[in-house]
Amino acid sequence: MKLTTPIIAAGCSVIAGAAFAQTPVLTVYTYDSFASEWGPGPQVEIAFEEICGCDLQFTATGDGAALLSRLRLEGSRTDADIVLGLDTNLTAAAVEAGIMTEHGLTPEGLTLPVTWDDPHFLPFDWGYFAFVHRANMEEVPSSFEALAASQTSIVIQDPRSSTPGLGLLMWVQNAYGDRAGEIWEGLADNVVTVTPGWSEAYGLFLDGEADMVLSYTTSPAYHLIAEEDDGFGAAAFDEGHYMQVEVAGIVATTDVPDLAAQFLDFMLSPAFQEIIPTTNWMYPSALEADALPDGFETLTQPSEALIFSAEDAAAVREDALSLWQNALSQ
Amino acid sequence: MAKRAQPVTALQAAGGTLALLVVLVILGPLVAVLWRAEGLSDLRPADWAAIRFTLIQAALSAVVSCLAAIPVARALARRRFWGRSTFISLLGAPFILPVIVAVMGLLAIFGRSGWINSALNGIGAGNIEIYGLFGVVLAHVFLNLPLATRLLLQGWLAIPSERIRLARSLNFRERDMRRHFEMPLLAATLPGALLVIFLICTTSFAVALILGGGPAATTVELAIYQAFRFDFDLGRAAYLGLVQVAICVAAGLLAWRFARVSQFGGGLDRPAMRWPDDSTRARVTDRAVLVAAGLFLLMPLLAVSAQGVGAITGLPLSTWEAALRSVVLALASTALAVGLALPIALLIAGHAARAGLEGVGLLSIAVSPLVVGTGLFIIVFPIADPVALSLPITGLVNALVALPFLLRALVPAAAAAEASQGRLADALGMRGTARLRHAILPRLRRPLGFGAGLAAAFSMGDLGVIALFSAPGQETLPLEMYRLFGSYRTNDAQGAAVVLMALSLGLFWLFDRGGRVNAAA
Numbered sequence: 146m147k148l149t150t151p152i153i154a155a156g157c158s159v160i161a162g163a164a165f166a167q168t169p170v171l172t173v174y175t176y177d178s179f180a181s182e183w184g185p186g187p188q189v190e191i192a193f194e195e196i197c198g199c200d201l202q203f204t205a206t207g208d209g210a211a212l213l214s215r216l217r218l219e220g221s222r223t224d225a226d227i228v229l230g231l232d233t234n235l236t237a238a239a240v241e242a243g244i245m246t247e248h249g250l251t252p253e254g255l256t257l258p259v260t261w262d263d264p265h266f267l268p269f270d271w272g273y274f275a276f277v278h279r280a281n282m283e284e285v286p287s288s289f290e291a292l293a294a295s296q297t298s299i300v301i302q303d304p305r306s307s308t309p310g311l312g313l314l315m316w317v318q319n320a321y322g323d324r325a326g327e328i329w330e331g332l333a334d335n336v337v338t339v340t341p342g343w344s345e346a347y348g349l350f351l352d353g354e355a356d357m358v359l360s361y362t363t364s365p366a367y368h369l370i371a372e373e374d375d376g377f378g379a380a381a382f383d384e385g386h387y388m389q390v391e392v393a394g395i396v397a398t399t400d401v402p403d404l405a406a407q408f409l410d411f412m413l414s415p416a417f418q419e420i421i422p423t424t425n426w427m428y429p430s431a432l433e434a435d436a437l438p439d440g441f442e443t444l445t446q447p448s449e450a451l452i453f454s455a456e457d458a459a460a461v462r463e464d465a466l467s468l469w470q471n472a473l474s475q
Numbered sequence: 476m477a478k479r480a481q482p483v484t485a486l487q488a489a490g491g492t493l494a495l496l497v498v499l500v501i502l503g504p505l506v507a508v509l510w511r512a513e514g515l516s517d518l519r520p521a522d523w524a525a526i527r528f529t530l531i532q533a534a535l536s537a538v539v540s541c542l543a544a545i546p547v548a549r550a551l552a553r554r555r556f557w558g559r560s561t562f563i564s565l566l567g568a569p570f571i572l573p574v575i576v577a578v579m580g581l582l583a584i585f586g587r588s589g590w591i592n593s594a595l596n597g598i599g600a601g602n603i604e605i606y607g608l609f610g611v612v613l614a615h616v617f618l619n620l621p622l623a624t625r626l627l628l629q630g631w632l633a634i635p636s637e638r639i640r641l642a643r644s645l646n647f648r649e650r651d652m653r654r655h656f657e658m659p660l661l662a663a664t665l666p667g668a669l670l671v672i673f674l675i676c677t678t679s680f681a682v683a684l685i686l687g688g689g690p691a692a693t694t695v696e697l698a699i700y701q702a703f704r705f706d707f708d709l710g711r712a713a714y715l716g717l718v719q720v721a722i723c724v725a726a727g728l729l730a731w732r733f734a735r736v737s738q739f740g741g742g743l744d745r746p747a748m749r750w751p752d753d754s755t756r757a758r759v760t761d762r763a764v765l766v767a768a769g770l771f772l773l774m775p776l777l778a779v780s781a782q783g784v785g786a787i788t789g790l791p792l793s794t795w796e797a798a799l800r801s802v803v804l805a806l807a808s809t810a811l812a813v814g815l816a817l818p819i820a821l822l823i824a825g826h827a828a829r830a831g832l833e834g835v836g837l838l839s840i841a842v843s844p845l846v847v848g849t850g851l852f853i854i855v856f857p858i859a860d861p862v863a864l865s866l867p868i869t870g871l872v873n874a875l876v877a878l879p880f881l882l883r884a885l886v887p888a889a890a891a892a893e894a895s896q897g898r899l900a901d902a903l904g905m906r907g908t909a910r911l912r913h914a915i916l917p918r919l920r921r922p923l924g925f926g927a928g929l930a931a932a933f934s935m936g937d938l939g940v941i942a943l944f945s946a947p948g949q950e951t952l953p954l955e956m957y958r959l960f961g962s963y964r965t966n967d968a969q970g971a972a973v974v975l976m977a978l979s980l981g982l983f984w985l986f987d988r989g990g991r992v993n994a995a996a
């Protein structure tokens with residue numbers, strides 16, 4: 146009986162579509178946790194529908210990488226108007242595949258620690274990758290080299306299946322360049338294991354399988370604000386911290402380009418930005434620090450923000466991956 | 476025997492058509508991926524390393540699981556004790572656990588800060604290290620020992636009690652029992668069990684990577700994942716999908732070469748009898764084996780339950796909605812799987828090229844769910860909205876994945892029923908539905924219940940292809956659990972894991988129990 150519901154629902158939406166043909170639909174493809182009940186999705190939908198006179202619909206797929214391959218699979222027949230949730234390590238591939246069109250906006254009030262001039266994508270939030278540890282940990286390493294020299298155990302994610310895993314790869318590559326292979330060889334005996342995604346790694350860390358886990362400087366904020374637990378910290382590394390910048394852009398085949406542009410504009414307004422910190426647990430991309438919720442001021446502030454341009458990230462990935470694989474396969 | 480090969484019912488005749496459909500639904504998506512990729516791309520050296528590792532770990536896991544299952548199945552067959560039936564059901568639990576839950580349960584026991592290492596540290600002894608090939612095999616044995624045990628146990632239970640009575644009156648010693656009963660029954664059941672578990676382990680991905688401790692433990696499935704997700708190299712994904720089919724066919728041929736049909740003859744379907752020569756040594760060994768297996772399989776479940784049970788009352792409403800959706804989906808999948816399996820099993824059982832046909836069903840566990848899911852997406856997308864169809868598609872794929880387990884359980888029983896009752900039925904002129912109802916089906920009830928239970932639990936616990944298609948408001952319980960894990964809500968996720976485990980076990984128990992009503996075992 147349950148199986149008939151989608152068909153009935155599809156039938157209803159056809160009827161509804163005919164009756165309210167004047168209500169345009171904006172389809173936003175995003176990753177799972179953005180659209181989930183606890184993510185920003187539901188609140189964003191309410192806030193945008195108040196001003197757009199439209200129906201905002203989310204379609205969720207895995208993580209950022211899954212999102213991109215879904216779009217490439219659908220090609221020009223996609224229903225997507227907006228893709229939201231790629232990071233800068235993936236955007237070059239999206240542009241190269243011809244999926245995106247330029248947004249044509251000049252964003253103001255961006256609060257990223259780096260300048261932004263991508264013609265296809267606008268950032269909606271960002272964070273620093275960092276190794277998260279329990280606050281009572283003794284001798285927290287202060288660099289990759291110190292970590293490699295120590296007995297500290299870490300869990301990381303696989304760069305072949307996870308966006309944070311890829312971020313760590315880029316972090317080491319950006320900070321050490323030609324010495325990246327050497328750093329990975331040094332880290333090999335610190336790595337307890339490699340997980341397919343962020344959730345497994347974070348779960349292993351919480352269960353005490355490792356001293357630290359690759360996550361974000363903002364992760365302790367979740368424990369502090371949502372769980373009222375100040376028992377977590379993020380290690381500050383002297384090399385600086387690689388950034389993950391999460392972006393959205395307009396899909397080339399959209400049938401509602403004006404509405405899509407309106408959404409991107411809305412995305413950088415306080416109504417959207419204020420939802421981000423305590424739902425996505427990242428830094429909003431266009432909100433001053435004093436507008437962040439209480440607790441965010443306690444987070445680790447990296448000395449330097451590291452990031453590759455989208456083109457450089459795409460260019461170094463292959464080699465960085467084989468260095469990583471060789472060093473950790475010993 | 477071959478002269479009874481002709482189909483006896485319309486149901487059986489339908490089996491052929493259904494088998495063909497199954498092949499189409501499994502291989503069609505692979506072809507779709509290939510077509511969309513416009514050709515194969517070459518494999519990289521790392522892919523060949525992944526294929527090698529996949530074969531080694533799967534072969535080791537299958538051999539260890541089955542060898543360990545022999546004493547457990549023997550002990551279960553020979554001993555009667557209070558709570559035996561519940562114990563057998565519970566032992567099946569690891570097989571139906573979602574991967575992430577199984578890994579967490581195992582690590583709670585064997586991990587760096589698990590119970591065993593904590594105890595070892597307490598007495599000042601060294602640590603055991605789980606990460607590596609050892610961990611991969613340990614986890615696969617944990618997940619598959621229950622299935623191996625049940626498949627072998629079916630062999631023991633298929634021995635007619637008249638035979639055992641005869642053995643008793645002949646004063647058979649343990650050695651004689653081994654030669655006349657156990658060796659033939661193992662020859663009949665072991666190749667199939669090895670094959671199924673080998674194939675299950677070839678599509679392992681998260682377990683192998685996490686417990687393997689790093690990229691040296693890369694499996695074909697991970698390479699496919701990478702090809703789809705990060706490289707968008709459909710040609711390579713399709714190539715690797717074909718490698719999986721080749722592995723399945725090769726392994727299937729090998730198992731077929733060694734499989735023997737059991738020849739215990741007929742009986743009056745009386746409950747099993749106590750074995751002869753029941754020495755104290757045999758009794759002590761059996762008990763020790765059961766205690767060891769029980770501890771190994773149940774401790775991780777206990778650990779998972781202990782972590783999550785407190786969070787159950789605080790679970791959000793959406794989790795319960797997802798649970799309801801999953802139960803309905805599991806029941807639908809099971810109905811579909813049984814509807815497919817019964818005619819195919821009857822067809823196979825009366826057929827000379829039995830193993831070849833059963834291989835059809837095996838394809839669905841050997842081929843990557845990611846390839847099948849993506850291929851179905853490519854096929855469905857131009858015709859209909861795959862997101863609107865996500866639940867039916869997930870149900871269909873789950874039913875197909877459960878099919879080989881049902882066939883494995885049904886085919887030997889159907890063949891045995893045909894062998895023991897066929898001549899009598901022939902003599903009575905029983906054909907068609909009457910033959911099915913009176914001669915065959917009553918002997919299939921136990922394996923049918925077991926297989927349907929597996930199918931239901933499997934569909935309940937498997938993340939399946941829903942992750943590729945999902946839309947908000949259509950979450951199944953496993954997906955909901957992954958989302959909870961992915962949103963820092965570890966406690967809620969652990970609570971959802973306990974609910975999932977309880978529902979999977981409950982469904983399995985219900986079907987399995989149903990198949991054993993009125994049976995003494």
